[in-house]
Amino acid sequence: MTPSHSADTSDLELLRAHVDGDPEAFGVLFGRHRDRLWAVALRTMGNPEDAADGLQDGLIAAFRRAGSFRGDAAVTTWLHRVVVNACLDRLRAAKVRAADPLPDDLDERESRGSLRTATAASLDPAELSVADERRRTVLAALQTLPEEQRAALVLVDMEGYAMADVAQMLDCAVGTVKSRCSRGRARLAGLLTDRLAALDADPTGGTTSGPGDAGLGNRPAGRPVPSQDPPRGPPASP
Amino acid sequence: MSDEHDPIEAADPELDPEQERVRRLLAEVRHDAPIPAEVAARLDAAVARLVDERRESSSREASRVDEIADRRRRKRWTTALVAAAAVVVVGVAAPNLDLVVGGGSDSGGDAATSANDEPQSSSDREFSESGNAEENDSGSAGGSAGEPPSSPPAAADLSAYALVEESTFREDAVAARSQAVTESTAPLDARVVACGDVPAAAEQVVLVRYVTQSGEQPGYLVFEPAADAGRQLVTLYVCPGGVPVRSAEVPGA
Numbered sequence: 001m002t003p004s005h006s007a008d009t010s011d012l013e014l015l016r017a018h019v020d021g022d023p024e025a026f027g028v029l030f031g032r033h034r035d036r037l038w039a040v041a042l043r044t045m046g047n048p049e050d051a052a053d054g055l056q057d058g059l060i061a062a063f064r065r066a067g068s069f070r071g072d073a074a075v076t077t078w079l080h081r082v083v084v085n086a087c088l089d090r091l092r093a094a095k096v097r098a099a100d101p102l103p104d105d106l107d108e109r110e111s112r113g114s115l116r117t118a119t120a121a122s123l124d125p126a127e128l129s130v131a132d133e134r135r136r137t138v139l140a141a142l143q144t145l146p147e148e149q150r151a152a153l154v155l156v157d158m159e160g161y162a163m164a165d166v167a168q169m170l171d172c173a174v175g176t177v178k179s180r181c182s183r184g185r186a187r188l189a190g191l192l193t194d195r196l197a198a199l200d201a202d203p204t205g206g207t208t209s210g211p212g213d214a215g216l217g218n219r220p221a222g223r224p225v226p227s228q229d230p231p232r233g234p235p236a237s238p
Numbered sequence: 239m240s241d242e243h244d245p246i247e248a249a250d251p252e253l254d255p256e257q258e259r260v261r262r263l264l265a266e267v268r269h270d271a272p273i274p275a276e277v278a279a280r281l282d283a284a285v286a287r288l289v290d291e292r293r294e295s296s297s298r299e300a301s302r303v304d305e306i307a308d309r310r311r312r313k314r315w316t317t318a319l320v321a322a323a324a325v326v327v328v329g330v331a332a333p334n335l336d337l338v339v340g341g342g343s344d345s346g347g348d349a350a351t352s353a354n355d356e357p358q359s360s361s362d363r364e365f366s367e368s369g370n371a372e373e374n375d376s377g378s379a380g381g382s383a384g385e386p387p388s389s390p391p392a393a394a395d396l397s398a399y400a401l402v403e404e405s406t407f408r409e410d411a412v413a414a415r416s417q418a419v420t421e422s423t424a425p426l427d428a429r430v431v432a433c434g435d436v437p438a439a440a441e442q443v444v445l446v447r448y449v450t451q452s453g454e455q456p457g458y459l460v461f462e463p464a465a466d467a468g469r470q471l472v473t474l475y476v477c478p479g480g481v482p483v484r485s486a487e488v489p490g491a
């Protein structure tokens with residue numbers, strides 16, 4: 001943070017300063033949101049290499065197109081929109097057909113996803129192993145969804161953004177976001193039930209505590225799930 | 239940004255239990271860790287590069303405006319000088335013309351022809367000088383640094399260059415680099431100069447054909463010097479205008 005851009009400087013002020021030629025404003029602005037944008041890119045793209053490429057594409061696009069920002073939405077919403085679009089463009093270009101059935105090489109796909117998520121430190125190794133396996137399974141299943149459904153679920157269910165904001169990010173109606181989320185969840189439910197049930201039935205790690213509670217295979221329908229790791233939600237704009 | 243919902247703490251009453259469980263599963267696998275240091279460094283470098291490009295572009299634009307103004311001034315002086323020279327030529331030739339015409343009818347035809355030729359050739363020279371002035375003017379514009387002509391290289395000229403496909407960008411870029419003979423110290427290919435600008439940080443520039451679903455497009459890859467980890471950034475610019483469209487990190491050469 002430079003002396004000319006304190007924490008009190010709003011995102012909008014930074015963006016306008018950048019458009020006016022301030023050489024430092026964009027770096028400060030992007031620095032504020034890049035952890036969040038990274039998380040979205042990572043979960044949308046499915047692996048760190050592609051996520052870094054997508055995030056950089058988004059950064060370049062945002063830098064160049066800052067002058068076109070009209071102020072209809074929050075700056076952070078606009079940044080997410082640019083980055084998500086850059087990621088989706090890459091996915092489409094690579095012709096990723098994520099809607100295919102859960103692939104045979106699921107194990108290989110699982111190893112590509114980043115597993116760095118919050119995990120309760122109190123879990124024993126067996127529980128951690130099951131939690132990691134469950135996480136891999138969920139992430140691998142997520143990668144099989146069509147990219148629009150995946151992006152909607154990443155933004156709504158993982159990152160906790162409001163439907164209205166996600167609609168702006170994805171440039172579609174709120175109803176479309178809801179529909180994509182619903183279809184994506186339904187597909188994931190079909191994909192995950194058997195696998196998570198098998199995982200929970202594993203005698204070496206058959207625990208039902210911690211993250212295992214979130215599985216689909218062994219929990220009565222409708223039972224509330226306690227959260228040890230609530231989503232962050234969007235950052236508050238200065 | 240409007241208020242977000244909390245997928246875990248505030249369950250959506252519209253969701254059936256199965257969807258609700260999937261939603262919770264997804265919330266639990268969100269990525270919490272900060273951006274990796276190497277990615278952050280890469281983004282910082284990208285921002286610095288963009289800022290440099292913008293600064294160079296601004297200064298180039300300013301010098302271009304100066305150059306155009308200077309050129310207009312030169313053109314005005316050239317026009318004035320040519321006009322003055324024409325006045326002198328007419329002033330000198332006119333009295334002679336009168337003398338010749340008045341000298342005798344037998345030689346009048348030739349003299350008249352000669353006299354008529356004189357202004358004609360003078361006039362020709364005048365246009366020629368003017369034309370040359372224009373030619374030189376535009377010639378210097380075309381050859382001046384930082385102001386490449388906008389015409390893209392002909393597709394036929396690119397047939398020998400490597401193909402870079404949209405879907406296999408990273409692999410194709412590495413292959414193009416290994417096939418290229420361009421050295422960092424070699425002068426830039428005229429086709430690249432004709433297409434667009436090259437960042438100052440470029441270590442190697444390779445002309446390619448960029449293949450997308452919508453067709454083929456001439457362009458060039460710009461490889462930047464390898465970072466500490468032995469990886470280097472490659473960016474694809476397409477013609478005309480040298481518009482950056484893709485970038486990726488690849489292992490250093």
